[in-house]
Amino acid sequence: MSREKKQDLKTGYTTGTCAAAAAKAAIWALVEKKPVDEVSVSLPIGKTAVLRVSQTAILPECAVSDIIKDGGDDPDVTHGAVIRAEVSWMGAGDIDQDAIKIFGGTGVGKVTRPGLPVAVGEAAINPTPRKMIEHEIRETLKAKNIRRAVKVIISVPDGEKIALQTMNARLGILGGISILGTRGIVIPFSTAAYRSTLAVSIKASAENHLDHLVLTTGGRSEKYGMAMYPNLDPMAFHEAGEFIGFALKKCVSYGIKKATIAGMMGKFSKVAAGELMLHSSKSSVDFDFLASLAKEAGADADTVEQIQSANTASQAGDIMKEKGMMRFFDLVTTRCWEVCSKKTAGQVNLEVILYTINGELLSRKEFI
Numbered sequence: 001m002s003r004e005k006k007q008d009l010k011t012g013y014t015t016g017t018c019a020a021a022a023a024k025a026a027i028w029a030l031v032e033k034k035p036v037d038e039v040s041v042s043l044p045i046g047k048t049a050v051l052r053v054s055q056t057a058i059l060p061e062c063a064v065s066d067i068i069k070d071g072g073d074d075p076d077v078t079h080g081a082v083i084r085a086e087v088s089w090m091g092a093g094d095i096d097q098d099a100i101k102i103f104g105g106t107g108v109g110k111v112t113r114p115g116l117p118v119a120v121g122e123a124a125i126n127p128t129p130r131k132m133i134e135h136e137i138r139e140t141l142k143a144k145n146i147r148r149a150v151k152v153i154i155s156v157p158d159g160e161k162i163a164l165q166t167m168n169a170r171l172g173i174l175g176g177i178s179i180l181g182t183r184g185i186v187i188p189f190s191t192a193a194y195r196s197t198l199a200v201s202i203k204a205s206a207e208n209h210l211d212h213l214v215l216t217t218g219g220r221s222e223k224y225g226m227a228m229y230p231n232l233d234p235m236a237f238h239e240a241g242e243f244i245g246f247a248l249k250k251c252v253s254y255g256i257k258k259a260t261i262a263g264m265m266g267k268f269s270k271v272a273a274g275e276l277m278l279h280s281s282k283s284s285v286d287f288d289f290l291a292s293l294a295k296e297a298g299a300d301a302d303t304v305e306q307i308q309s310a311n312t313a314s315q316a317g318d319i320m321k322e323k324g325m326m327r328f329f330d331l332v333t334t335r336c337w338e339v340c341s342k343k344t345a346g347q348v349n350l351e352v353i354l355y356t357i358n359g360e361l362l363s364r365k366e367f368i
Contacts, residue, residue, distance in 0.1 A: 011188065012072025013049060014181025015083055016129025017041060019154045021051040022085035024136035025065035026152075029056045030087050031144050035065075041136055043184030044128055054082065062088035073188040077165040078177060082157050087137070090149035099149040100134045107159020108179060113172025113235070115207030116200065124168070124178035125154060132184070154179055167197075170234045171204055195243055199250050205235050206254035213256055215240045215247045217263035224359045225262040242267075245276025248343045258367065260351040261340060265332070265362075268354055269313035272335035276343060285313045293335070294320060297328035314357065321362070329354055329363035337365040 013021075024039045035056035040048050054066040064086045071079035090101065104110065104123020111118045117126050125133075137150055156162070159176035163169070168178060187193070205213055214229060214237045216222040222239050229236075240247035244261065251259050263271075266285075273289045291307040294316075299307070303323060310316040320328040333352040340350050352365040 010072040012070050012074055012076070012079070012186035013051065014129070014184055014186055015069060015078055015081075015156075015177065015179045016126065016132055016181030017043065017049060017184045018051065018067040018069045018083035019085060019125070019129055019179050020132035020136045021049075021053070022065045022067045022083050023087060023133045023152050023154070024140060025053045025056055025067070026063040026085045026087035027137050027140045027150065029058050029063035029065060030089075031140070031146065033058060039136075041132065041184075044132070044181075045183050045185065047184075049184065062086050071186050074186045076186065077162055078156075081159070081162060081177075083179075084155045084157065085133075086153040086155070088151050090151045097147050097149055100137055100152065101150070102130055102133055102152045102154065104176070104179075105153040105155030107156035107162075107176040108154055109159070109163060109168050109173035109176040111172065112174055113204065113208055115204030116171065116173070123154070124173045124176070126178065126180050126182075128182050128184075129179045167201065170237070171201060172208075172235070191243075194241065195246055198238060198240060198243060198247055201235075201238055202247065202250040202256070203254050205238070206256060208233070208235060210236045211256060212236060212258040212260070213238060213251060214260045214262060215244060215251075216261075217241060217244065217267040220357065220359070221262045221264060221355055224355050225260065225353070227359070228262075228353070229260070244271060244340070245343055248276070248340055248348065252344050252347050256348055258349045258351070259344075260353060261336065262353040262355065264355055264357060265313040265317040268332055268336055268352075269316070271339055272332045274339055276339065287316065290316050293331045294325070294328055297325050297331055299323070299325060299328070317356075317362070321356075326363070330365075333363040333365040 020041045021039050025036055029035050038050055038052045040050045043049055051067055054068050056065040067083045069078050069081045069083055109124040111120050111122055111124050163177045214225040216225050216239050222237055269285050273286045287308050291304045294307045295304050306319050307316045333354050336352045349367050351367045354362040
């Protein structure tokens with residue numbers, strides 16, 4: 001994707017921003033007894049966003065407002081979801097009159113395992129969104145010179161269904177999606193967001209005492225890895241994608257003792273050549289390197305030339321497989337193992353598994 005096209009992409013808003021906007025619209029309606037068409041919210045990055053309110057219902061005991069999540073041009077599964085806030089007054093009793101209690105309703109997951117930013121048993125509404133919700137309610141009450149305890153319930157009507165497309169269940173977040181966001185905005189195709197999710201999931205694995213993780217370069221290789229290790233906790237599997245190096249770094253940071261790296265020729269050909277950031281814009285297949293491995297595996301000059309002129313790493317692998325030169329794949333996994341072991345400084349016991357696109361095992365460099 002060109003630089004010009006990237007600049008044309010539209011940013012969106014996180015579920016946390018939408019929840020804060022919905023809460024602000026609802027508290028306003030509760031106080032004023034009338035709905036508002038749009039609200040402005042303060043973002044963690046120091047900017048202000050204006051979001052349109054989809055609908056508001058004003059009932060005797062509460063006000064309920066909906067925001068439709070706009071993810072911009074980012075391909076997020078929560079784009080178009082209804083983020084709903086129900087706001088009501090809390091009775092005096094023993095509750096501080098300035099208290100703001102935030103709960104998760106329908107479609108917001110509940111945390112059932114440790115290692116996440118939210119405690120076990122709590123609704124999966126992360127710390128930054130909670131602060132944003134509190135800020136918008138306090139500012140609204142302050143402007144109206146009101147001091148009363150407030151109860152907020154954040155819900156996502158289709159959240160349980162949407163969550164099936166996320167990693168929440170694997171992380172122990174059950175019953176819905178998470179309300180997330182540290183910046184307040186969604187940057188299209190953000191690698192930072194992916195790395196952040198990967199770091200959280202590896203940390204959660206460590207805090208759940210999982211000492212063997214499976215890092216994969218994609219969905220297919222993850223499926224094949226799960227078939228090879230059916231007894232591992234689902235939380236042990238992490239689709240690292242293009243960020244194998246980053247994932248290994250996090251394994252070291254969180255004290256993971258063993259890691260299986262599973263993938264296919266496309267990305268493994270780059271790892272074997274020393275690349276650990278595998279995005280096509282950052283690295284490319286080195287066909288001269290693959291040709292040198294083919295030669296080392298015993299290929300004749302004609303075959304070496306075919307590898308050098310191949311269109312893809314997968315095609316190079318197909319050529320070698322058709323010729324029955326399986327040592328080539330052993331060389332690929334060995335080189336991958338060496339590169340990854342160097343990245344972890346030997347602190348993680350590694351295994352490398354190379355599959356075909358159809359799940360056939362090509363080579364396996366096992367744990368030492």
